[in-house]
Amino acid sequence: MLEGNRVTARISVRGFAVASATAVTTVGAVVGVAAGSDQGQTSNDVEATAAEATLLEDIPAGQQAQVQTASLTQQADTASSAADAEAKKSAEEAARKQAAKDAADKKAQAEKEAAAKKAAKKAKEREKIKTASSRSESRSDPGDFAQKSSYSTSEVQAMAKQIVGGGQYQCFSEIVERESGWNYQATNASSGAYGLVQALPGTKMASAGADWKTNPATQIKWGLNYMNDRYDSPCGAWQFWQANHWY
Incomplete structure (x- = not known):
C-alpha cells in the first residue's frame, strides 16, 4: 500500500543485519506494486516471505539509500575482516617456514663444524703418531x-x-x-x-x-x-x- 512518501512492509528480523537486508528486498517489492503490479498478489508474496516475521517497521522511502548503505558497509567490514584473517594466516605460515629453514640451516652448520673438528683431531693424532715414529726411527x-x-x-x-x-x-x-x-x-x-x-x-x-x-x-x-x-x-x-x- 502506498501512502504519500512512506510504505509499509512486513519484514523478518534476526538481528540488525537481517533487518536491513530484508528491508531492502521488501522496498523493491513494494515499488513494483506502485508501478502497476497486482497489489493483492504482492501482498500475498510479502505475507509468505514474512511468515516468520517478528517485527513490523515502517521504512520511509527517503531512507532506503541509508539502509542500502548500511548493508554495503557491513559487507565491506565482513570482507575486510576476512582479508585481515587471511593475511594473518599467510604471515604465520611464512614465519613458520622461515623458522623451520633457520633451524635446518643451523643444524647443518653445526654438523659441518663438528665434522671439521673431528677431521682436524684425527689429522692431529696422525701427525703425532708419525712424529713419534720418526723419533723412534731416528733414534x-x-x-x-x-x-x-x-x-x-x-x-x-x-x-x-x-x-x-x-x-x-x-x-x-x-x-x-x-x-x-x-x-x-x-x-x-x-x-x-x-x-x-x-x-x-x-x-x-x-x-x-x-x-x-x-x-x-x-x-x-x-x-x-x-x-x-x-x-x-x-x-x-x-x-x-x-x-x-x-x-
Missing part, C-alpha cells in the same frame, strides 16, 4: 746394531722395540707374529714374500739397506716405513690386518 738406525751371522727371536724383538718405539711396538709385533713368526728369513713359497713383514717382493726392502736379506734391523725399518706411509702407523696397519688378514 735407532739399522747401522746401530752389530752385524751378526744369525739372530735369535729375542734379539730381533729387542731391535724392533728400539726401532719402532713402545707406543707402536705391540701393533707391529702382532703383524710380524702372524706374517713370519719373527723369522727374518721366512719365505712364502707361493708368493715369494720375504722376511719379518713379508715384503712382496722382498727386493722392495733394498730401499732400506742392501743387507735386507740378512739384517733384521733393515727389514724392521722398511716395515715401519711401509706401515706409516700406507696406514699412518703400525696400529693403523694392525687394525686393517684384523679386518682383512693382510695388509
Whole structure:
C-alpha cells in the first residue's frame, strides 16, 4: 500500500543485519506494486516471505539509500575482516617456514663444524703418531746394531722395540707374529714374500739397506716405513690386518 512518501512492509528480523537486508528486498517489492503490479498478489508474496516475521517497521522511502548503505558497509567490514584473517594466516605460515629453514640451516652448520673438528683431531693424532715414529726411527738406525751371522727371536724383538718405539711396538709385533713368526728369513713359497713383514717382493726392502736379506734391523725399518706411509702407523696397519688378514 502506498501512502504519500512512506510504505509499509512486513519484514523478518534476526538481528540488525537481517533487518536491513530484508528491508531492502521488501522496498523493491513494494515499488513494483506502485508501478502497476497486482497489489493483492504482492501482498500475498510479502505475507509468505514474512511468515516468520517478528517485527513490523515502517521504512520511509527517503531512507532506503541509508539502509542500502548500511548493508554495503557491513559487507565491506565482513570482507575486510576476512582479508585481515587471511593475511594473518599467510604471515604465520611464512614465519613458520622461515623458522623451520633457520633451524635446518643451523643444524647443518653445526654438523659441518663438528665434522671439521673431528677431521682436524684425527689429522692431529696422525701427525703425532708419525712424529713419534720418526723419533723412534731416528733414534735407532739399522747401522746401530752389530752385524751378526744369525739372530735369535729375542734379539730381533729387542731391535724392533728400539726401532719402532713402545707406543707402536705391540701393533707391529702382532703383524710380524702372524706374517713370519719373527723369522727374518721366512719365505712364502707361493708368493715369494720375504722376511719379518713379508715384503712382496722382498727386493722392495733394498730401499732400506742392501743387507735386507740378512739384517733384521733393515727389514724392521722398511716395515715401519711401509706401515706409516700406507696406514699412518703400525696400529693403523694392525687394525686393517684384523679386518682383512693382510695388509
